[in-house]
Amino acid sequence: MMEADKPKKASAAAQARRQFLLDSARMACGVGLLGIGIGLYAKQAKALPPLALRPPGAGAEKDFLGACVRCGLCVRDCPYDILSLAKPEEPVATGTPYFVARQLPCEMCDDIPCVKACPTGALDHKLTDIDKARMGLAVLVDHENCLNYLGLRCDICHRVCPVIDKAITLEQQLNPRTGKHALFIPVVHSDACTGCGKCEKACPLPVAAIKVYPTELARGEPGKHYRLGWVEKEKAGGSLVAPDLEHRYNLPEGLRYESGRGFVPGNEASPAAPGTQPAAPKALQGGKL
Amino acid sequence: MSIGAEAVAAKGWLGAHKWLLARRASQLGILALFLLGPLAGVWIVKGNLTFSYTLDVLPLTDPYILLQSLLTRHMPEMKAFVGAAIVLAFYLLVGGRVFCSWACPVNMVTDAAAWLRERIGIKGGAHVSRETRYWILAMTLVLALATGTLAWELINPVSMFHRGVIFGIGAAWAVILAVFLFDLFVMKDGWCGHLCPVGAFYSLLGKVSLARTVAVRRAACNDCMDCFVVCPEPQVIRPALKGMDGAGPVILAANCTNCGRCIDVCSKDVFSFGTRFGNKEVNAPSQAHEIASAACK
Numbered sequence: 001m002m003e004a005d006k007p008k009k010a011s012a013a014a015q016a017r018r019q020f021l022l023d024s025a026r027m028a029c030g031v032g033l034l035g036i037g038i039g040l041y042a043k044q045a046k047a048l049p050p051l052a053l054r055p056p057g058a059g060a061e062k063d064f065l066g067a068c069v070r071c072g073l074c075v076r077d078c079p080y081d082i083l084s085l086a087k088p089e090e091p092v093a094t095g096t097p098y099f100v101a102r103q104l105p106c107e108m109c110d111d112i113p114c115v116k117a118c119p120t121g122a123l124d125h126k127l128t129d130i131d132k133a134r135m136g137l138a139v140l141v142d143h144e145n146c147l148n149y150l151g152l153r154c155d156i157c158h159r160v161c162p163v164i165d166k167a168i169t170l171e172q173q174l175n176p177r178t179g180k181h182a183l184f185i186p187v188v189h190s191d192a193c194t195g196c197g198k199c200e201k202a203c204p205l206p207v208a209a210i211k212v213y214p215t216e217l218a219r220g221e222p223g224k225h226y227r228l229g230w231v232e233k234e235k236a237g238g239s240l241v242a243p244d245l246e247h248r249y250n251l252p253e254g255l256r257y258e259s260g261r262g263f264v265p266g267n268e269a270s271p272a273a274p275g276t277q278p279a280a281p282k283a284l285q286g287g288k289l
Numbered sequence: 290m291s292i293g294a295e296a297v298a299a300k301g302w303l304g305a306h307k308w309l310l311a312r313r314a315s316q317l318g319i320l321a322l323f324l325l326g327p328l329a330g331v332w333i334v335k336g337n338l339t340f341s342y343t344l345d346v347l348p349l350t351d352p353y354i355l356l357q358s359l360l361t362r363h364m365p366e367m368k369a370f371v372g373a374a375i376v377l378a379f380y381l382l383v384g385g386r387v388f389c390s391w392a393c394p395v396n397m398v399t400d401a402a403a404w405l406r407e408r409i410g411i412k413g414g415a416h417v418s419r420e421t422r423y424w425i426l427a428m429t430l431v432l433a434l435a436t437g438t439l440a441w442e443l444i445n446p447v448s449m450f451h452r453g454v455i456f457g458i459g460a461a462w463a464v465i466l467a468v469f470l471f472d473l474f475v476m477k478d479g480w481c482g483h484l485c486p487v488g489a490f491y492s493l494l495g496k497v498s499l500a501r502t503v504a505v506r507r508a509a510c511n512d513c514m515d516c517f518v519v520c521p522e523p524q525v526i527r528p529a530l531k532g533m534d535g536a537g538p539v540i541l542a543a544n545c546t547n548c549g550r551c552i553d554v555c556s557k558d559v560f561s562f563g564t565r566f567g568n569k570e571v572n573a574p575s576q577a578h579e580i581a582s583a584a585c586k
């Protein structure tokens with residue numbers, strides 16, 4: 001009796017174990033599939049659409065999406081009510097706060113109440129100077145319709161900019177169409193633009209020629225190995241390569257060449273300005289490059 | 290006799306619905322507090338269930354979302370931690386899944402589905418294990434770790450619904466409708482009883498939480514089985530009520546939501562709220578049970 005019972009019990013236990021493993025495997029597969037689905041959806045939702053901007057102090061989008069718990073306190077404490085939490089059907093990660101510059105730009109409050117309200121630090125509490133906020137970057141996307149490019153003095157984006165003359169400057173150029181007037185080209189500088197969106201909001205065209213995009217969309221990125229010669233020169237305190245040899249021209253008799261003026265009468269070779277005698281290149285001085 | 294009729298006969302309608310009424314008052318009251326700000330400009334509570342700030346002093350954080358956020362390798366501000374500690378302490382006192390039956394807005398939707406299902410007599414449906422919710426809970430945590438984002442929050446019906454009511458519902462109503470229809474046609478207590486990872490998370494607190502439902506007068510049970518029918522987690526009742534394997538009368542199972550339905554529905558007043566302590570054999574249940582079932586025959 002006992003002997004007959006034992007293998008039965010053992011096989012029952014083995015079967016229970018098998019069933020357990022089977023159930024677990026089934027569950028893991030089903031739930032795993034669901035997880036992969038959500039993961040792929042999350043991956044899509046990681047890219048912020050061009051028109052949505054995050055409140056001041058938000059980090060890179062992928063960090064923000066882990067940090068923001070979607071509580072909406074920033075929305076509540078914004079005195080200008082520019083923020084809203086994304087609804088599921090909107091192309092921004094569900095529940096996260098954003099604003100659309102063309103509708104209501106950020107007024108860049110001095111005390112930044114939205115950041116103060118954020119309980120998670122998704123809006124970085126280290127941001128205390130609103131001029132250091134980087135909500136996005138303004139880009140003059142449509143030269144062809146920008147009124148200043150057409151030769152008018154619209155200047156509105158420049159004038160409404162809270163960081164006027166630093167974030168947007170007007171660069172003077174000759175108007176090649178008339179040959180005698182000036183163009184005042186609005187130029188945005190990423191080191192000062194906060195991405196507040198006031199320029200986009202104020203652009204008088206039916207569709208703004210200047211738009212503020214999330215920084216990740218607005219900016220290019222130089223190759224990691226690129227070096228700017230003039231920057232390196234300044235860092236090193238002198239030229240890093242052998243200077244050009246002095247130009248020798250095979251000029252007609254009685255003429256010499258002067259930079260900016262072309263041929264001018266006179267025989268002497270272009271005088272080198274005193275003190276500009278080229279120094280030996282750094283590389284030849286045994287200095288570190 | 291229909292479910293609960295005996296209790297109504299014994300205790301009156303009010304007496305047989307007092308915990309239900311208290312729960313609805315709590316659920317609606319919480320929503321009302323949150324809505325007072327946006328609708329009436331009275332800012333007692335700001336935020337939503339994931340994080341709220343009451344009277345500018347009391348932070349409350351959903352510990353489940355905080356855990357996910359930590360897994361994405363974000364280090365939140367102190368305020369979020371304080372809020373989570375308060376919430377954890379609260380549910381460790383009153384019972385983990387008290388969140389479900391007293392605070393969560395989805396509960397009203399799934400309760401409605403369960404009520405209608407009973408009413409129009411829908412039987413059967415899909416079968417999945419009640420353990421599925423723990424797998425889903427684990428999956429949401431792995432997702433946070435793997436994607437570095439709060440991926441579950443993109444589709445979480447619980448936070449989506451609460452946020453929607455307060456900040457504008459958008460298409461979230463479709464998600465809620467889906468939960469309702471799922472519970473109505475596909476699976477009894479499908480969402481809250483089998484799948485929801487939020488409830489699963491709070492049930493983990495329920496493993497040690499203090500306040501419990503207790504089958505104190507289990508000797509008086511007349512086996513009408515009404516409590517098993519109304520309980521959203523009926524598997525939790527049997528050990529305590531029937532004293533299986535010498536179990537005491539306290540419902541220790543983590544998934545009891547302390548909803549009080551069993552208290553309301555029992556004409557013999559078998560159940561009441563108590564604590565997890567004093568879980569002694571008060572009145573030899575098996576014997577009493579035998580007498581009771583003998584009396585029934």
Ligand code: SF4
Nearest residue numbers: 078106107108109114
């Ligand atoms: S800085 Fe002011 S206007 Fe801009 S989002 Fe914050 S609270 Fe609103």
Ligand code: SF4
Nearest residue numbers: 068069071072074118
């Ligand atoms: S306050 Fe912070 S956590 Fe809350 S929604 Fe705004 S950014 Fe997200």
Ligand code: SF4
Nearest residue numbers: 161193194196197199
């Ligand atoms: S977004 Fe426009 S208005 Fe705002 S700082 Fe940048 S350039 Fe100025």
Ligand code: SF4
Nearest residue numbers: 389393395481485488
């Ligand atoms: S199980 Fe989930 S949806 Fe149901 S009441 Fe609990 S938290 Fe809410």
Ligand code: SF4
Nearest residue numbers: 520545546548549551
């Ligand atoms: S045992 Fe009672 S209190 Fe617990 S979930 Fe079931 S009906 Fe609610």
